[in-house]
Amino acid sequence: MRFTRRGLMAAGAALAAVPAHAQDWAPTRPIRFVVPFPAGGATDVVARVLGDRMSERLGQPVVVENRTGSGGNIGVENVVRSAPDGSAILMGTTGTLTINQHLYASMGFDPAKDLVPVSMAFATDHVLIVNPAVQARTAQEFLALLRAQPGRISYGSAGSGSSTHMVAELFRLAANVEVTHVPYRGSAPALNDTVAGNVQFMLDQLPSAIGQIQGGRVRALATAGPRRSGLLPEVPTMAEIGLPNAEATSWGAVMAPAGTPAPIVARLNAVIREALADPAIQQRLTAAGADALSSTPEELRTKMTQEIATWGRVVREARITVN
Structure with a gap:
């Protein structure tokens, strides 16, 4: 599996790689971009940088919402419970998407089943x-x-x-x-x-x-x-x-509620990949300590599956529990 590191993908190539129907969907109202951590960290900064570009391309405001608590689970659950119509997306992370389910006995949702992958966004x-x-x-x-x-x-x-x-x-x-x-x-x-x-x-x-x-x-x-x-x-x-x-990296990825139609996922993926191919955006992410990193939804799903298994093994073998 290969992800696209910053500087290795041109915007035109990013758009050429997605289906034509990705251009068909356009939002009719503002999009909530939920960040499950406080403002100011790398996850939040990347979401705001991406949100600005997405607003330009989609013709609707993309508003970052910081919903914190329970190791990020509160923000994730907010998106899980949202309508699968493109009006709410999540900036998930290694922890919220692949680790927390092994640490918290009763989250009330399963990130692998209750969210649909859109694209990788960054890595550190x-x-x-x-x-x-x-x-x-x-x-x-x-x-x-x-x-x-x-x-x-x-x-x-x-x-x-x-x-x-x-x-x-x-x-x-x-x-x-x-x-x-x-x-x-x-x-x-x-x-x-x-x-x-x-x-x-x-x-x-x-x-x-x-x-x-x-x-x-x-x-x-x-x-x-x-x-x-x-x-x-x-x-x-x-x-x-x-x-x-x-080998391990911390990473962030854009997710949507399960059941979000494929044309919406494809359109969001196209816009995100175009944004992450822009050298100006890459520089802004670098300044926040993040490496721009995009993917197809399928690549992201594969990565999640691999890391859920990896971190589950680490939690079990190291007998890790949350505070």
């Missing part, structure tokens, strides 16, 4: 960072250190069930090491304590950690994306250090 890489006092200059040295001191080295996360927790547990399972999890209330305090040395490492999202890496306050040993990051070209990937099963 995670990066393995250590406090400079850690006696490891390379990822291989760090793995040797973890194996020599089982359970004595700790990592911070944004909280139980967060992406920084899940990706770190995926790394732990892939490396077959024992480490101690220290959950915080958000990524910022976890990163601060990694800098301070109160925890020894973290698998933070790259946009959050890059300033501390460049400032020399933490050391980057590996990235978890499918290829080396342009921001850290000298840092190897998990696959390059011998842990291909630790």
Whole structure:
């Protein structure tokens, strides 16, 4: 499965790839674009950038609504319960679409069944960072250190069930090491304590950690994306250090209520793919720490299926529960 990374797709090619009937549907009223997290984060910024372009192309306002709570489940359920007529769409994320169903016993909905994929929207890489006092200059040295001191080295996360927790547990399972999890209330305090040395490492999202890496306050040993990051070209990937099963990214995708007619999904997909092919929009997303990433609905469904299985295994094997 291949997704379209920023800079690799022209707008004309994006439109040529969708059916002709994608141009037939036009909304007759404003579209609600639900973001299940607070304003200001990367998920929210991407939705607002996309919403502006969608408004221009569809001839109706696309209004971002931040509906927060329950790990994003409240916002997702709002869209699930909305009419399947193109008047409500969701900016889903790795957590809300593929992880939460393994953590919350009674969500009342199933993202894989109650939502229909439209398109991928963005991705952000995670990066393995250590406090400079850690006696490891390379990822291989760090793995040797973890194996020599089982359970004595700790990592911070944004909280139980967060992406920084899940990706770190995926790394732990892939490396077959024992480490101690220290959950915080958000990524910022976890990163601060990694800098301070109160925890020894973290698998933070790259946009959050890059300033501390460049400032020399933490050391980057590996990235978890499918290829080396342009921001850290000298840092190897998990696959390059011998842990291909630790590959993971955080991502966002546009979804609609199940039952939304195919012409509406096709039209929304065409507009989103055109927008994400625009270098100006790519630059705006980069400034927010996100990598523009589009797909067909079928590619997105395949990715969701794969990651639901992956994160379900991580939750079970690591015995993860929410706070």
